[in-house]
Amino acid sequence: MAPSLHDDVAHLSFLLGEWHGSGEGRYPTIEPFGYNEQVEFRHVGKPFVSYVQRTKHAETGLPLHAESGYLRPVGVDAVEFVVVQPSGIVEVHAGTVDAGSGSIVLEATDVLTTPTAKEVSAVRRSLSVDGDALSYTVDMGAVGQPLQHHLSATLHRQ
Template sequence: MDGDKGTPAPAPAASVPAVLHPAVEPLSFLLGTWRGQGEGGFPTINSFSYGEELHFSHSGNKPIIGYTQKTWKLNSGEPMHAESGYWRPKPDGTIEVVIAQSTGLAEVQKGTYNAKEKVIELQSESLGNASKVREIQRVFRLVDGNLCYEVQMATNTMSLQPHLKAALKKL
């Protein structure tokens, strides 16, 4: 932990494999570790800010990107949320994503990516162990070298609403 800011020490930068699987190459800009801050909220909860780290990895031999995410309270460094999973881009510009969250929620998402504009749009197809969450949408985009994302969520009592947004810099 970085005692001054209550954030975990930076993870070592991951190297990009010498050979990328052709299906992963259009999303190679994601590979590595990203860190920054985000803001969250929902009509039924108080707004909050958080620190965050995303890590995207690729072994080179399969059309899969490994994904991990962790967040922490900015003032104390106390862990807040974590998730991990796999992203499977296809040559036709579609992508399949599975994510397991520390809350017990499991997501299966499908979407599209635009390699030229560096935008990924995901929509939940299935949510497992979700007693209240009905739908999740995620949009990732590279903006001026920052990985920015927005997450919208719908619950049993609320339609799709903004939930999270962040801007992360590559380490």
């Protein structure tokens, strides 16, 4: 039997489910690229929401970026987020939730990298859900560049 949604994450229910879609990425130091993406936001009845993401290159179909983490609500209008990437990057975020408009804005308070990972100094993520469409952007400061656009995508609830 599916667990009941914990009261502390009830206002985040707009995220729950599996989402598929596509996005585009760029940065001054790399070639622009398109990607296809699958995301799952799940709950297990505890006061967090789990997040798993996988992407593939739009043209080659080869696996690209992947990440997974947890959203931890702090009351109904604040949220913490931890997320790890196989590229050796760990982001720790604090942010805000507007459940009425289905939007979340996250600012990294810390970005940790393994000794051989690329340098990342700042990350800002914003996400909004409108019905069955989820859109997000990711800005980053990395490899000596200031905070700026890296990704945007739109996904649809499956």
